[in-house]
Each structure stands twice: as structure tokens, then as C-alpha cells.
Amino acid sequence: MAAPVSGGGRLCRLAWRRRAGALHSGAQPAALGREPGKVAAAQSGVAPWRAVVGLEVHAQISSNSKIFSGSQVQFTAPPNSLVSFFDASLPGTLPVLNRRCVEAAVMTGLALSCSINKKSLFDRKHYFYADLPAGYQITQQRLPIAVNGNLSYTLCVGAKQSQMVTKNVRIKQIQLEQDSGKSLHNDARSQTFIDLNRAGVGLMEVVMEPDMCCGEEAAAAVRELQLILQTLGSSQAIMAEGQLRVDANVSVHHPGESYGVRTEVKNINSLRFLARAVDYEIQRQIEELENGGTILNETRAFDYKLGCTIPMRDKEGKQDYRFMPEPNLPPLILYDAKSLPANIDDQQVVNIDWIQERLPDLPSVKRVRLVEQYGILPEHSFTLLVLEELWKGEGKTPLQIVKEKRLELIQNQRELDQICQAVMEGHQEEVMEIKAGNKKVLNKLIGLVQRATQRRADPILVKQILEKKLSQ
Amino acid sequence: MLRAALREVSTALKEGQVSPTELCQRCLSLIKATKCLNAYITVTEDTALRQAEESEKRYRRGQSLGDLDGIPVAVKDNFSTTGIETTCASNMLKGYIPPYNATVVQKLLDQGAVLIGKTNLDEFAMGSGSTDGIFGPVRNPWSYSKQYREKCGQNSHLENEDSSWLITGGSSGGSAAAVSSFTCFAALGSDTGGSTRNPAAHCGVVGLKPTYGLVSRHGLIPLVNSMDVPGILTRCVDDAATVLGVLAGHDPKDSTTVQDPFNPFKLPSVIDVGKLCIGIPKEYHIPGLSSETLKVWSKAADLFENAGARVIEVSLPHTCYSIVCYHVLCAAEVASNMARFDGLEYGHRSNMDKSTESMYAATRREGFNDVVRGRILSGNYFLLKQNYEKYFIKAQKVRRLIANDFVNVFSSGVDVLLTPTTLRDAVPYVEFIKEDNRTRSAQDDIFTQAANMSGLPAASIPTALSEKGLPIGLQFVGRAFQELQLLTVAKWFEKQAKFPILQLQEMLDHADALSHQKISLSS
Numbered sequence: 001m002a003a004p005v006s007g008g009g010r011l012c013r014l015a016w017r018r019r020a021g022a023l024h025s026g027a028q029p030a031a032l033g034r035e036p037g038k039v040a041a042a043q044s045g046v047a048p049w050r051a052v053v054g055l056e057v058h059a060q061i062s063s064n065s066k067i068f069s070g071s072q073v074q075f076t077a078p079p080n081s082l083v084s085f086f087d088a089s090l091p092g093t094l095p096v097l098n099r100r101c102v103e104a105a106v107m108t109g110l111a112l113s114c115s116i117n118k119k120s121l122f123d124r125k126h127y128f129y130a131d132l133p134a135g136y137q138i139t140q141q142r143l144p145i146a147v148n149g150n151l152s153y154t155l156c157v158g159a160k161q162s163q164m165v166t167k168n169v170r171i172k173q174i175q176l177e178q179d180s181g182k183s184l185h186n187d188a189r190s191q192t193f194i195d196l197n198r199a200g201v202g203l204m205e206v207v208m209e210p211d212m213c214c215g216e217e218a219a220a221a222v223r224e225l226q227l228i229l230q231t232l233g234s235s236q237a238i239m240a241e242g243q244l245r246v247d248a249n250v251s252v253h254h255p256g257e258s259y260g261v262r263t264e265v266k267n268i269n270s271l272r273f274l275a276r277a278v279d280y281e282i283q284r285q286i287e288e289l290e291n292g293g294t295i296l297n298e299t300r301a302f303d304y305k306l307g308c309t310i311p312m313r314d315k316e317g318k319q320d321y322r323f324m325p326e327p328n329l330p331p332l333i334l335y336d337a338k339s340l341p342a343n344i345d346d347q348q349v350v351n352i353d354w355i356q357e358r359l360p361d362l363p364s365v366k367r368v369r370l371v372e373q374y375g376i377l378p379e380h381s382f383t384l385l386v387l388e389e390l391w392k393g394e395g396k397t398p399l400q401i402v403k404e405k406r407l408e409l410i411q412n413q414r415e416l417d418q419i420c421q422a423v424m425e426g427h428q429e430e431v432m433e434i435k436a437g438n439k440k441v442l443n444k445l446i447g448l449v450q451r452a453t454q455r456r457a458d459p460i461l462v463k464q465i466l467e468k469k470l471s472q
Numbered sequence: 473m474l475r476a477a478l479r480e481v482s483t484a485l486k487e488g489q490v491s492p493t494e495l496c497q498r499c500l501s502l503i504k505a506t507k508c509l510n511a512y513i514t515v516t517e518d519t520a521l522r523q524a525e526e527s528e529k530r531y532r533r534g535q536s537l538g539d540l541d542g543i544p545v546a547v548k549d550n551f552s553t554t555g556i557e558t559t560c561a562s563n564m565l566k567g568y569i570p571p572y573n574a575t576v577v578q579k580l581l582d583q584g585a586v587l588i589g590k591t592n593l594d595e596f597a598m599g600s601g602s603t604d605g606i607f608g609p610v611r612n613p614w615s616y617s618k619q620y621r622e623k624c625g626q627n628s629h630l631e632n633e634d635s636s637w638l639i640t641g642g643s644s645g646g647s648a649a650a651v652s653s654f655t656c657f658a659a660l661g662s663d664t665g666g667s668t669r670n671p672a673a674h675c676g677v678v679g680l681k682p683t684y685g686l687v688s689r690h691g692l693i694p695l696v697n698s699m700d701v702p703g704i705l706t707r708c709v710d711d712a713a714t715v716l717g718v719l720a721g722h723d724p725k726d727s728t729t730v731q732d733p734f735n736p737f738k739l740p741s742v743i744d745v746g747k748l749c750i751g752i753p754k755e756y757h758i759p760g761l762s763s764e765t766l767k768v769w770s771k772a773a774d775l776f777e778n779a780g781a782r783v784i785e786v787s788l789p790h791t792c793y794s795i796v797c798y799h800v801l802c803a804a805e806v807a808s809n810m811a812r813f814d815g816l817e818y819g820h821r822s823n824m825d826k827s828t829e830s831m832y833a834a835t836r837r838e839g840f841n842d843v844v845r846g847r848i849l850s851g852n853y854f855l856l857k858q859n860y861e862k863y864f865i866k867a868q869k870v871r872r873l874i875a876n877d878f879v880n881v882f883s884s885g886v887d888v889l890l891t892p893t894t895l896r897d898a899v900p901y902v903e904f905i906k907e908d909n910r911t912r913s914a915q916d917d918i919f920t921q922a923a924n925m926s927g928l929p930a931a932s933i934p935t936a937l938s939e940k941g942l943p944i945g946l947q948f949v950g951r952a953f954q955e956l957q958l959l960t961v962a963k964w965f966e967k968q969a970k971f972p973i974l975q976l977q978e979m980l981d982h983a984d985a986l987s988h989q990k991i992s993l994s995s
Binding site: 094324 | 551552558560565568570572574689690692694697698724725726727728805808810811813814816817818828829852857860864
């Protein structure tokens, strides 16, 4: 069973154990019950493992037209109806950079506390595939538009998932690039259908450093990124529509040793599958290594029906993409208030400071405000924020919602005290057990208080009150 | 009329001395009569006549669009033309009919020019002879000239000269031959390493390579994106300036065109070169240079000096590295640009259907000739991760040094450089094909490709006839975006050189005899 340890800070101290019994298909990774303060129980002879997870998130840019051509961006449309001459790679066509895509990337970079590169470059990444008409993708390999940022996200921890822990993941870079078309295989008839509607849609690739240690962290990080993108409007980030796709890089190693060989799990398109795929892959690697095998530096896909990762046959061996500068696009130059040349047509330039000034409040800021100003529980702030968008249409403010749903914390100490007292009196047996030394039962009492207060009590405060009473 | 300069024809059209349809028909007849030159891949007879009729209506209303209205022009077959097959002389694009016009083509049409046909070239513009396309080689019109045949003692019929005809040079040989043989008044070529200037020199016409970034490449099927420019071929320098005035300027569809506004210019009629400084690069005096060309070059330098110009020797020290550097960068970009030809969206598709990969491989093997495939293979080799630094990056660095050579020379007071365009006059086809394409390109591009590496404007001007009676051209290289100065100097030189007009009458008489139609070049 996975033995948990976790805390705050960047380095995840979660230690993994191989699950008892072999991995079998259909198995779900066990829920990680983590309790603060618990240390991994050492099992005889088996050293603990640490997992390291990095992510490459591809977010489709929310824009009217594609990143290098004027054809429309639309999720559902008849196949090959949104394809310009450039998208179809007709000879002689040239890329023209879409300003809105640049702004989206700058917004996202600023929201993720990145340094925006005032000069960035475009490159060609070559490979042959039916959904890549030009035989290369235009991307930013040498010098991307934004680097060195970070993303804070929160996890619910504790037995009842009621404690919030803040985690950090470093953002290595954000790069602008083209999306590919879609291919649909009909193996029975040996046919492949190509739809180029998606070919050339603008993407922001957000690269997250391997600061995560399990599927839950990966999913939480991506969820927060999703909220940020949606708040900015730079991407609608709807995973089900393919607007947000995740590739996970997973490896395992023993604490104190260097990182292991990593595998890449590609094209995960839901948060649930992301968590499952990552956790499965971690377990698979542990099992493989403990059986004396080795991990191949390979690309794998997640089979969501079987719940496992499988090697992707056509991506065997390391691909050499023969990167080359894109000769048809000059370097992308961005300005700020200081470097902006005089007498310039501001339709022709992107001003980083101008964009910074107009950034909306990010989800983390909004949550803090909800908790501080309206006194609601932190975990409710998450739900509220998501619902805020829904309710916006009905004209209600968060405060009205809080009052309506009676979500505000019980601040009155006396009231809390009375409720705790009542619970204790109603559960004398449990009180006796605690006094006899069985501390675990305290959690039951806390839970009863929560129920009585409709979860409007701060659990830490409740615990303090109960402990004080029990020691009397 | 067919030998006249653009402005004269334009005046004649305005004054009704000749009509656009007459002009068009004469050119079409002449094309038929000179069919053996193989200069045209597609002759757009119907659309040309239609365009000529439209032009005629405009002239009758007194609403001509400008100097190019009603003027027959030809376009190299690597420019995209709506509804007109664009092949790049390759099996890969045989039958490909583009749905859009290249910007430069559109600009010509917007000025009322009459598109008379798409001209022949080396496959995908790779070559210096216009011999390696699927439609066969282009013949230099001077092969049938009175001047050449007299000098070579040829008195027999044309048929016997079938084996000794000369190449046009390349890769824009079709366009050069078309202009040279009077079948059109101007033609578009492309220039990546000299592909406009080289055939211009061999065919005795003016070949202008504009500054990189001045003229849009949108619709020009690329060879090397960082070096390609559309080239202009005409029979005199004034005409080149006229055409440039129509084509130059920023194109939002081409992000590598400069934003600065371009002002079309008319070259002065009185030119004084006394204040100029002409540079003669000493590294261009190489062993392979024919003694004739060397003589012509020296004479030209003297001409400038006698007119009061300062003529000095200059140095472009990295010249010896430029051919190798060019080949590395060219191959790398070719490998990349050709990756789109997979048979899926357009062009040739192989019948092989076992798998996508095998279909790709078969399509590309069937669609490309050896020259193209060779460059793709070497280009991919240079771009491999383990080779990128020592080939591609290294070549980019050397390219910077070569470009700096020119910057240094031009900032030391030199206005224009004067060099040969080619090593010698045109050779017979049977001799040319003794060496392979790569060897020939390396030899023939030697004076021209540095201008592509550095992005500078350059023009080849017909200067004199060789002992064989064949054209020798000299090249002028100017400062970036200083086409006005470059062409002014070139125009002065053209006036001094008094290059003779191609005498093709005998060939045409022969064609008459075959077709019973009298074609005359005299007005």
C-alpha cells in the first residue's frame, strides 16, 4: 500500500510502495489517504520509492483565427471546411503571425509570473505525419516567449480531505506553436481520414518542471492552470473539447539517488485520466524495477478503458526533429512602456505593460478575498469561484450566495463551545475511549460537530475546544 | 514593335499605332515559331487574348492602367498562378492547378499586363542550365542567331545544328529565352544563387535581382526562403526599373518584406558617373574565368575610369567560403521546404497504398528527380542533431562574415561593385551535361550567389559578344535597397556598351517555311 507522507514546500516527500499483489488491468490506484505527521512504515527489505512528474500542457488559444493564417477557429465544423491555403501547405504560402495569439501568450506568462522574452524566435520541427501537411510544425524551440514562472495550486489533505495545502510547481517556459490536424483511422478498411480544421490553430505549450509527485498533484496543478486560462480568456481550456491536452513525464527513483529514466504519457484529455495515468505509470515503473527490469525512455498512451498505459508503436526510438529556424518569420519583438519607440502605430506592436495593467484578478486572488472579506471556509471558496461564473448570469454576488446558502463560518466562540459541549454529552462512550488513550476517536467527535454546524466550523478550532474540554 | 522597349510600346498602344490584341497575337505566333527553344511549359493563349481584349477596351476608353497595360509578359513556372498549371518542371506538381496568384503575378495583372505563358526551368529551380526539368532543356536563342552561326561557320540548315545548340544557363532559362527571343517584353524569374542573372548573361538580356525583402515572395514556390527573390528579366534597364516599380513594396502576406514605403522611380536620361566609386573585388579574378570575360571586365572598368569615376580594387575576403556555405544552407532549407510534398493534399500521389509511410516514400521517389532528392538527403544530414552545430550553425556564421564583407566595402566609400556574371559564354548542351548538376552549380554560381547570401541587389547587363558571337554579361552589385543607384549606373553602362540586338530572322524564316506564316521582327 502506498504509505503517505506529505507537507508543504516544493519537494514532494511522498514515498511510494509497490502495491501488494501484481498490477492487474482495471485496477484503480488506491486513494492516497494522507494524514499529516504520519511517517512511512518501513516494510521488510523494500526501500521506498519517490516519483517525479513533469507536465507539458497544450492549451488552444482562444482566438478568431489561427496562429499563422486567417482561417477560422471553431470546434465543430464540417471536416476540412476551415482550411486556408497555408493550412493545407499549398506551395508558395507563407505564415503571418496572429497578434491575438501573441497577446494570449503574454497574458498567460504574466499570470504565471514568468519573464516575458522581449525577443523570441520561431523554429521548424520536422516529422512526417498525415495530419501535419507541411511536414513540419512551427514552434519556439530556441527562444520561447516566456520563461521561469511558477504556479501555486492547492490540495485537500487529511482523512476527511478538509485540510488545504498549498503547493508550487515551476513553469519552465511557455511557447507558441501550431496545432496539428486530426486523423481518424478505419483499420478495418485500411483507411485514414484527415481533417485539417484543427491544423494551424494556435497553441500555448506550458512546460511544468518535474516538481509533482503523483497523479493527484498533477491533476490539481492542471486544474488551477485551467482556471487561470479561463479567467484570462486566453484559452477556454475545455479538456473534453481537446482545448487542453496534457503529456506527463514520469520517472521513479530511490530517495537520495538520481532521477530514473522517464517515460512520456501522451495526449491525456481529462483530469481524472491524468491522475489515473500518472499513478498507474508510477506503479508500473516501480514494479518493473523491483522485478529487476529496466524502464525504457519511451512514449506511452493511456488506455482509459483498461486503465493502463501502453507503448505507442509508431513513436519507438528517439526522433530527431531536425530543428531549423523558421526563415519566413522574423524574430518576435515585444515592447514595454520603456522600450516602446515613439511614433509607432500601436496596432503594429504588443506592449507587455499594457497587457499587465489589464490582467483580471486571478483565481487565487479572488479566493483570498472571498475568505477574508466574507469569512467563508477556504474550501468553499474554490467551489464558489467555479460557480461564480454560473451565477454571474443571474446577477447574484458571492456575498448574496454565501448568505443564501448559509456558508459563513461560525465565528462566535461561545456558540461553538456550546455545540461541542452538546456533542460530548451526547456521546459519553466516545469521550471515555478518548480519555482512556484512544486518540483516534477524537476525529469522530470533530466530525459530529461538523455535521451539527453544517460544516460551518473551522475544524482546527473545534479540535482545540474539544481537546481542552477532554483534558478538564 | 516586338523589339521595342516597354515605354515605346506603351506609347504606341496609347496612340493606337498597335492594339493589345495585335501585340498579343504576334507574340503568340512568335512563340509557335520558336517552339524548338522549349522556353514555355504552358502557353496561356486563351486567357492572354482575353486579357488583351480587356486592355484594348481600356485603351479605347482612354483609361490605361499604366506602362504595363496590354504588355505580354511571361512568368517562370515556379510562381503560383490561379487556374493555370504550375509545375516547377517536376513530376511532383504536374497537373497542379493553384487556387491563388503569387503577389507579384497579381501585381502585374492589376496593371493590365497580359500573361502569355509559364516558362521552363530546372526542376524546382535547382540548377544552372535549365536542363534538368521534366519538360526537357531550354535552348538558347543565340544558338540560332546570325551572330553565332556566322562566327562558327555554320552554313547548313537548322536541323544539323540540333546537336550543337547552347544552354540558356539557369535556372530561369525559359524566362530569359522568352525575353531574348522577343516573345514577351518582360518575364519573371527567381534568383536564389544567380538563377536570374546567370541566364540573363547567357541570353543577352538584363537580369535584375532585387534586395531581399523588397519584393514579395508570397506565391513563389520556395527553394531557399532566406535567399529567394523574384527576379526581373527585360531587354533594357529602363524596362527593369518599370517592372520593379510595379512589383516592389511591403506585402502583409510575406512577413519578410520590409515595411518601409517604396517609391517607384524613373531612371534619369542624363547620367554622370564622375562622382561614383566603382569597386572591383580582387577575389573574383579566379583561374576558371575565361580570358574573354576577363577582357570585357577590364574594358568596362576602364570605361568607368575614363568617364571620371573612381575605380578601385576592393577585397571580399570570405569569398572562397561562400560556395560551400551556400550549399549547406541551401540543402538544409530545401530538405525542409520539400517536406510538404507528400502526395496527400495536392500534386502527384503514388499508387502505393500499403501504408502512409510507403505511400510517402514512393510519391517522393517518383515525384522528385535526382537533383532534388540529393539536396533533400544532404539537407537532412546537415540538420541532424549531431551535425547541426558544425554544419548549419557554422554556415550561418560564415554567411554573416560574407555579408559583413560587403558592408565593410560599401561603408568605405564604394557605391557599386563591378564583377563578371559568369565564367564564360554559354556552352553547348552536350558539353554542359558532361558534368553533374552539383558540380555545374558550384562552378556557375560563383560570382552570383554572394549577393543572395548577403541579400543585396544585383543586375547582369549584356555587355559584349564573345569570339563565338555569344553574349557576355557583367554584374553590378549595389547597396541594400539602393536599386535606384544600381540601375542608374547600369543604364549608363548599357548605353556605353551598345550591346547588339539578337538577329533571329533566319530562324524565323525557316519557321515561316514550315508554317507558311510570315513572321517579321521589323516593325
